[in-house]
Amino acid sequence: MLKGDYFLRQVLLSGVSSSGTIARARSIAGTATFDGNGNYTFSGQMADTQVAQPQTYSVSGQYQLAPNGFFQIQNLIDTNDIDFGGVGAVGPSAIVASATEGSYHDVLVAIPAGTGVSNSTLQGSFVAGFIDFSGGSSSKVRDGYFSMSSNGQGNLGNLSINGSAADQGSLPTTQTASNVTYALSGTGSGTINFGSSASLISGVKNLYISSDGNLLLGGTPGGFDLVVGMKAVTPPASNATFVGTYYLAALEEDASNLSQGQAAIDSFNGSTNANGQGTSISHFRFDQVGQGVYDYTADDTFSFGRDGTQQKDFFQDILGVNGQAILMVGRQDEYSLTVGFQTPAFSGQGVFLNPIGIVNSANFAPITNSVAPGEFVTLFVSNPSSVTLQAQSLPLQTNLGGVQVMVNGRAAPIYFVSPTQISLIVPYATTESFATFRVSSNGTLSNQVTVYTTPTAPGVYTLTQNGVGNAAALHADYSLVTQDNPAKVGETLQLFVTGLGAVTPAVADGTAAPSSSLSVVNADVAVFVDSQQAQVTFKGLAPGFVALYQVNFVVPAGVSSGQVYVDVSTPDAYTSEAKLYVQ
Numbered sequence: 001m002l003k004g005d006y007f008l009r010q011v012l013l014s015g016v017s018s019s020g021t022i023a024r025a026r027s028i029a030g031t032a033t034f035d036g037n038g039n040y041t042f043s044g045q046m047a048d049t050q051v052a053q054p055q056t057y058s059v060s061g062q063y064q065l066a067p068n069g070f071f072q073i074q075n076l077i078d079t080n081d082i083d084f085g086g087v088g089a090v091g092p093s094a095i096v097a098s099a100t101e102g103s104y105h106d107v108l109v110a111i112p113a114g115t116g117v118s119n120s121t122l123q124g125s126f127v128a129g130f131i132d133f134s135g136g137s138s139s140k141v142r143d144g145y146f147s148m149s150s151n152g153q154g155n156l157g158n159l160s161i162n163g164s165a166a167d168q169g170s171l172p173t174t175q176t177a178s179n180v181t182y183a184l185s186g187t188g189s190g191t192i193n194f195g196s197s198a199s200l201i202s203g204v205k206n207l208y209i210s211s212d213g214n215l216l217l218g219g220t221p222g223g224f225d226l227v228v229g230m231k232a233v234t235p236p237a238s239n240a241t242f243v244g245t246y247y248l249a250a251l252e253e254d255a256s257n258l259s260q261g262q263a264a265i266d267s268f269n270g271s272t273n274a275n276g277q278g279t280s281i282s283h284f285r286f287d288q289v290g291q292g293v294y295d296y297t298a299d300d301t302f303s304f305g306r307d308g309t310q311q312k313d314f315f316q317d318i319l320g321v322n323g324q325a326i327l328m329v330g331r332q333d334e335y336s337l338t339v340g341f342q343t344p345a346f347s348g349q350g351v352f353l354n355p356i357g358i359v360n361s362a363n364f365a366p367i368t369n370s371v372a373p374g375e376f377v378t379l380f381v382s383n384p385s386s387v388t389l390q391a392q393s394l395p396l397q398t399n400l401g402g403v404q405v406m407v408n409g410r411a412a413p414i415y416f417v418s419p420t421q422i423s424l425i426v427p428y429a430t431t432e433s434f435a436t437f438r439v440s441s442n443g444t445l446s447n448q449v450t451v452y453t454t455p456t457a458p459g460v461y462t463l464t465q466n467g468v469g470n471a472a473a474l475h476a477d478y479s480l481v482t483q484d485n486p487a488k489v490g491e492t493l494q495l496f497v498t499g500l501g502a503v504t505p506a507v508a509d510g511t512a513a514p515s516s517s518l519s520v521v522n523a524d525v526a527v528f529v530d531s532q533q534a535q536v537t538f539k540g541l542a543p544g545f546v547a548l549y550q551v552n553f554v555v556p557a558g559v560s561s562g563q564v565y566v567d568v569s570t571p572d573a574y575t576s577e578a579k580l581y582v583q
Contacts, residue, residue, distance in 0.1 A: 001036075001065050001067075001087070001093075002034045002036065002063070002065045002071075002087065002093065003034050003035065003036035004033070004034060004112065004113070005031050005032070005033050005112070005113040006031065006032045006033075006034065006095065006110040006111060006112055006113055007030075007031060007032075007110065007111050007112075007113050007188065007189065007208035007210075007217050008028070008029070008030060008031065008032045008042065008044070008076070008095075008108065008109070008110040008217075009027070009028070009029045009108070009109055009110075009206075009208075009217050009218070009219050009226055010027060010028050010076055010077060010106060010107070010108040010109075011025070011026075011027045011106060011107055011131075011133070011219070011224050011225065011226050011251060012025070012026045012027065012075075012077050012078075012099075012104050012105070012106035013025050013104065013105045013106065013133065013136075013224075013251075013265060014026070014103065014104050014105075015103075016105060016138075016265050016289050017289070018289060018290050019261055019262050019263065020138045020253070020258075020262060020263025020264060020265055020289070021138060021263075022049075022133065022136055022137060022138050022265070024048070024049055024050060024136070025047075025048075025049045025133055025136030025224045026046060026047065026048045026049070026077050026224075027046070027047045027219060027223065027224045027225075027226075028042070028044055028045065028046045028047075028057055028076060028077060029044050029045055029206050029208075029219050029221065030042060030043050030044015030045060030057070031043055031044060031113060031189075032076070032110060034063065038062050038063055038064060039060070039061075039062055039063075040060065040061055040062070040063050040073065041058070041059075041060045042057075042058060042059050042060070042076050043057075043058045044056075044057055044058075045057055045221055046077070047220075047221065047222045047223060047224065049135070049136040049224075053222065054221050054222045059076055059079065061073065061074030061075075061076065061079045062074050065087060066355075066450060067355050067447070067449070068343075068346075068355030068356050068367060068449060068450075069086045069087045069088065069247060069343050069344075069355070069356070070084075070086060070368075070450075071084070071085045071086055071087050071095060071097055071247075072084055072085075073085075073097060073108075075099050075102070075104070075106075076108070077106075078102075078104070081099050081101075081102040081103075081104060082099060082101060082102070083097040083098060083099045083106070083108050084097060084098065084099070084100060084101070084269050084285065085097025085098060085108070085247060085249050085269045086247025086248075086269070086271065086341070086343070086368070087247070087341075088246065088247050088324070088325070088340075088341025088342050088343055088344075089324070089341070089342060089343060089344035090210075090214065090215060090230075090321055090324045090325050090341045090342065091111050091112050091210040091211065091212050091214050091215045092112065092211075092212065093112060094109070094110065094111050094112070094210070094215060094325075094341045095108070095109065095110040095111075095341075096108070096109055096247055096248060096249035096269070096339050096340070096341060097249055097269060098249045098250070098251070098267045098268060098269040098285075098287070099267075099287075100267060100268060100269055100285045100286070100287040100293055101287075101293060104267075105251060105265050105266065105267040105287060105289075106251065106267055107226060107249050107250060107251040107267060107337070107339070108249070109217060109226065109228055109249070109339055110217075111208065111209075111210040111215045111216075111217050112210050112211045112212075113187065113188050113189075113208070113210075113211060114187075114188045114209070114210065114211030114212070114213075115186065115187065115188070115211075116186060117184055117185070117186055117187065117188035117209060118184055118185075118186065119152055119153060119154045119182070119183065119184050120152035120153070121152070121184060121188075121209060121213050122150045122152060122182065122184060122209055122213065122216075123150055123151065123152040123213070124149070124150065124231060124232070125147065125148070125149045125231070125232040126147070126148050126149070126150070126216060126229045126230065126231055126232055126320075127145070127146075127147050127229065127230060127232045127308075127309075127318050127320055127327070128145065128146055128147075128148070128216065128227060128228060128229035128230070128327075129143070129144070129145040129227075129228055129229075129316075129318065129327040129328075129329040129337055130143060130144060130145075130163075130201060130225055130226060130227040130228070130329075130337065131143040131225065131226055131251060131329075131330075131335060131336065131337035132201070132220075132223065132224065132225035132226075133224040133225070133253075134167075134223070134224070134225075135224075136224050138166075138253055138255070138258075138263040138265060139166055139167060139258060139263070140165070140166060140167045141165075141166045141253050141255060141263075141335045142163060142164065142165035142166065142167075142200055142201075142335070143163050143164070143329055143330050143335045143336065143337060144161050144162055144163020144164070144173075144175075144200045144201060144329065145161075145162055145163065145316050145318060145327070145329045146159050146160060146161040146162065146177075147159075147160075147232065148180070148229075150182075154181055154182055154183055155179075155180075155181055156180040156181065156182060156192075157179070157180065158176055158177065158178050158179065158180070159176070159177045159180050159194075160174060160175075160176055161174065161175040161176075161177055161200050161201055162174050162175075162316070163175075163200045163201075163329070163331075164200075164331065164332050164333070164335075165199065165200060166253075166255045166258055166333070166335070168199065170255055170258070170332050170333035171332070172331065172332060173199055173200060175197060175199045175200040175201070176197070177194045177195050177197055177201065177202070178195055178197075179195065180192065180193065180194055180195065181193050182207055184207065184209060188208060188209045188210070188211070189206070189207070189208050190206075190207050190208075190209075191204050191205065191206060191207055192204070192205050192207040192218060193205075201227075203220060204220075204221075205218045205219055205220050205221075205223075205225075205227060206218050206219055206220075206221060213231070214230060214231045214320075214321045214324075214325075215228075215229065215230050215231075215321070215325070216228065216229030216230065217229075226251070226337060228327060228337070228339050229320075230320030230321050230325045230327070231320055231321050231322075232307070232308065232320060233307070233308035233319050233320060233321075233322050233323065234322060235306045235307060235308075236306040237304055237305070237306055237307060237308035237319055237323075238304060238306075239276060239277055239278040239302055239303065239304055240276045240277070241276075241304060241308060241319055241322065241323040242274045242276065242280070242302060242304060242319055242323055242326065243274050243275065243276030243323065244273075244274060244276075244323075244342050244343065244345075245271055245272070245273050245274075245342070245343045245356050245366055245367065246271060246272050246274065246325075246326060246340035246341060246342050246343065247269075247270075247271050247340065247341055247343060247368070248268070248269065248270050248271060248272060248282070248284070248338055248339065248340040249267075249268065249269045249270075249338070249339055250267060250268050250269075250284075250328075250336060250337060250338035250339070251267045251336075251337060252265070252266050252267065252268075252330065252334075252335060252336040252337075252338075253265045253266075253335040253336075254266075254333070254334060254335075255333040255334075255335055256333045256334070258333070264288065264289065264290075265288075265289055266286055266287060266288035266289065267287050268284040268285055268286045268287065268296075269284075269285050269368070270282060270283045270284040270285050270366075270368045270369075271283055271356075271366040271367055271368040271369075272300075272340065272366060273364065273366040274302075278301055278302045278303060278304075279299060279300070279301055279302070279468060280299065280300050280301075280302065281297065281298075281299050281363065281364055281365060281366060281467060281468065281577065282297065282298055282299075282300060282366065283295060283296070283297045283365045283366050283368050283369035284296045284297075285368065294571075294572055294573055294574060295369055295370055295454065295457065295572060295573040295574070296573070296574050296575075296576075297360075297363055297365040297369055297459070297573070297574075297575045297576070297577060298575070298576045298577060299467070299468045299576075299577045302317065304317070304319060308320070308323075311331070314330060314331045314332055314333075314334035315328050315329065315330060315331060315334070315336070316328070316329045316330075316331055323342065324341065324342045325339075325340060325341050325342065326338075326339075326340040327339060327340075328340075343356055347382075348382065348447060350382075350383060350444060350446070351381065351382065351383050351384055351439055351440075351441045351444050351445065351446040352381065352382040352383065352446060352447060353379060353380075353381050353437060353438070353439050353446040353447055353448075353449050354379075354380040354381065354382075354449075355367075355447070355449050357379060357380030357381070357449075358371070358377060358378075358379055358380075358437060358449060358451055359377065359378050359380075360375065360376075360377060360378075360457060360459035360467070360498065360499060361375075361376040361377055361378045361423055361459070361498060362376065362459030362460055362461045362462070362467055362497065362498045362499070363459035363460060363462075363467030363575055363577050363578070364378075364459075364466050364467040365457075365459060365467070365575070367451065368452070369452075369457060370451070370452040370453050370454040370457045370572070370573075371426050371430075371435050371451055371452075371453055371454075371457055371499075372426065372453065372454055372455060372456050372457040372499045372500070372501045372572075373426055373427065373428045373429070373430045373431060373453075373455070373501055373502060374425065374426060374428050374499075374500070374501060374502070374503070374547055375425070375426045375457055375459075375498050375499040375501075375547070376415070376423065376424075376425055376498040376499075376547050376548075377423070377424060377425075377426060378421060378422070378423050379405065379421060379422040379423075379424070379437065379439065380420065380421055381420065381421060381422055381439055381446065382419075382420065383419065383441070384403050384417055384418075384419070384422055384439050384441045384446075385401055385402070385403050385417045385418060385419055385441065386419060387401065387418075387419075388416075388417070388418040388419070389401045389416070389417050389418075390415065390416050391414065391415050391416070394510070394511065394512050394546060395413070395508070395509075395510040395511040395512070395546070396413035396414060396415055396425065396509075396510035396511075396546055397413065397414065397510070398411035398412060398413055398414065398510070399411075399414070400414040400415075400416075400417050401417055402441060402442040403417045403422065403439065403440070403441050403442075404439070404440040405422060405424050405437060405438070405439050405440070406437070406438045406440070407424075407426055407427055407430055407435050407436070407437055408427075408430055408432055408434075408435055408436055410427040410429060410430065411427075412424040412425055412426060412427055412509070413425045413427075413509050413510030413546070413547075415546070422439065425509060425510060425546065425547045427509050428502065428506065428507075428509055430453060431453075431455075432453060433452070433453060434450050434451065434452060434453060435450065435451055435452075435453045436448050436449070436450045437449050437450075437451070454572040454573065455501045455502065455523060455570075455571075455572055456499060456500055456501040456523050456570040456571070456572045456573055457499040457501075457572065457573055458497055458498070458499045458500055458525075458568045458569075458570055458573055458575050459497065459498050459499050459575055459577075460472075460495065460496070460497050460566065460568055460575060460577065460578035461496045461497065461498070461578075462577070462578050463480075467577045467578070468577055468578075469578070469579060470482065470563075470578070470579055470580070470581070471495060471496075471566050471578035471579060471580055472495075472496045472578075473487070473493050473494060473495050473496070473566070473580060474493065474494040475487070475491065475493065475494075476491065476492055476493075476494075478494075481493060481580055481581060482581060483563070483581045485581075486580075486581040486582055486583040487555050487580055487581065487582045487583070488555065488582070488583050489555050489556070489557055489559060489582070490554065490555060490557075491554070491555055492537060492552055492553065492554050492555075493552070493553060493554075493555060493580075494550055494551075494552050495527065495550070495551045495552075495553065495566065495568070496542065496548060496549070496550055496551075497549040497550075497551055497568055498547065498548070498549060499549075499573075500521045500523060500525060500539065500549040500551075500570065501521065501522065501523055501570075502521075502522045502523075503519040503520060503521055503522060503540060503541055504519065504520055504522055505517060505519055506519070507519050507541060510546060510547075511546065512543075512544050512545060512546055513540075513541030513542060513543050513544065513545060513546070513548075514543065515543035515544060518538075518540050518541070518543065519540050519541040520538075520539065520540040521539040521540055521541075521549065523570050523571055523572075524570065524571055525539040525551055525568065525569070525570055526568070526569040526570075527551060527553040527566065527567070527568055527569075528565075528566070528567040528568075528569065529553075529555055529556055529559050529564060529565075529566050529567075529580060529582070530558075530559040530560050530564035530565060530582070531565075531567075532556040532557070532558045532559055533556065534553040534554055534555065534556045535553060535554040535556070536551060536552070536553050537552045537553065537554065538550065538551065538552040539551050539552075551568065555582065559582050560582070561582055561583060562581070562582065563579050563580070563581050563582075564579060564580055564582055565577075565578070565579055565580075566578050566579065566580045
């Protein structure tokens with residue numbers, strides 16, 4: 001699925017201190033060749049803050065690509081590390097990745113290279129975003145975004161560039177880059193010249209164009225910046241343009257405390273599910289200095305204009321390639337470049353498990369989010385059953401209407417099956433690093449889909465049953481917390497969750513939790529209401545129910561009145577999607 005030449009740009013920061021000081025910055029730009037058998041070679045240039053001038057650089061290593069687009073590659077700058085990401089169906093396939101499990105903070109973007117490319121290939125309207133750790137310094141970080149039009153003759157005219165720079169006070173800045181030009185060779189590589197104005201972006205940068213002309217990639221040969229461009233959407237765009245699953249990767253810096261000598265640098269990979277109606281549910285595998293690595297799931301809302309852009313809080317969101325790609329660029333002192341590429345539409349014959357269709361049953365976190373032992377998950381499947389069935393008794397069985405699901409070879413208890421979906425419980429013995437799911441329908445086997453695992457992967461149940469909106473929370477009298485029956489500061493609420501992992505005493509798969517000796521969650525569990533930490537008085541399985549976790553907590557002081565977020569945190573993950581009404 002991945003074979004041929006790709007233009008690649010990677011920016012990597014290492015030795016980042018707790019205050020945000022960067023010990024070493026490196027970047028590479030050039031061509032990676034994938035052989036279709038898991039091996040790659042790279043040839044290009046490397047810039048390094050420990051070396052005066054850019055140097056010729058080549059390396060070889062290995063990569064893996066799963067059928068659902070999960071991507072792993074030996075880090076091209078340090079092959080002892082691994083970059084994780086995804087391959088989207090843009091250009092016709094483009095790569096985003098980040099080495100979140102190691103000690104580095106980086107982002108890698110690769111686009112398919114073409115042949116027979118010239119200046120005339122770059123035609124039409126494009127949008128672009130960038131982040132630049134100028135000089136390899138967190139105190140000189142800058143980012144921005146701009147639009148440009150090309151008639152294919154090497155001239156881009158005057159560009160209006162919006163962004164900010166940390167060494168200029170992180171104030172909103174508009175730079176006019178006059179008479180911007182470009183030159184492309186037959187291989188699709190070349191240069192772009194932004195001129196000498198230096199407030200946001202300047203000088204000559206490498207420029208690469210994808211084989212289909214939809215994506216651009218660039219950076220300064222001796223610098224530590226990443227520029228990503230994409231064909232602008234054809235108006236009118238709307239929220240419906242942002243739909244489907246997108247693989248994401250990002251490099252970021254929070255410079256809000258830079259005047260006190262503090263900067264917070266992070267990177268992440270992940271995915272987002274956008275419903276085409278202005279709402280998305282995202283998962284990020286965050287690597288933030290001082291906080292370790294964890295999974296973060298959250299909802300977001302969008303209101304895209306006709307041009308495919310929206311400005312919200314501290315971000316500028318930009319759609320491109322008619323919704324197949326998205327850029328999210330930080331504003332003011334939130335420096336960020338997030339790159340997202342849409343996954344292809346998957347289909348198959350017979351009993352077909354959607355390769356991106358395994359989600360947490362409570363919060364519907366997308367495919368890159370890990371699953372945990374004892375978690376209720378939902379599989380989106382074609383043709384597992386001709387009828388809709390729900391288990392009528394306990395313990396749950398591993399065969400419901402002829403449908404079975406194996407997870408790493410273990411039969412999973414099944415709660416629900418229909419012609420399009422299955423709800424099941426991940427066996428508690430699933431402690432491997434990966435979980436491979438396979439459906440059997442009266443002996444007919446589906447394809448296999450493998451996802452990541454962690455000891456916990458919390459998701460909060462909501463009344464909307466899709467992870468967004470009012471939490472499924474109860475007062476002490478077991479009445480629902482609603483707008484008409486809000487929570488009050490100081491009272492104890494019951495919150496219902498899945499994905500909290502192992503419990504003591506242990507409970508057999510598919511059996512109801514005991515009431516005589518409560519099964520308590522082994523992991524630490526914290527609850528935050530409106531960002532205020534609450535006192536947790538119980539964390540365990542709800543007595544009499546199967547794989548339903550209950551967290552009792554006291555509504556803390558300092559909470560705003562109205563609808564506020566109720567978040568759940570474990571050592572592995574943080575989820576922020578459900579809400580509570582508080583009086």
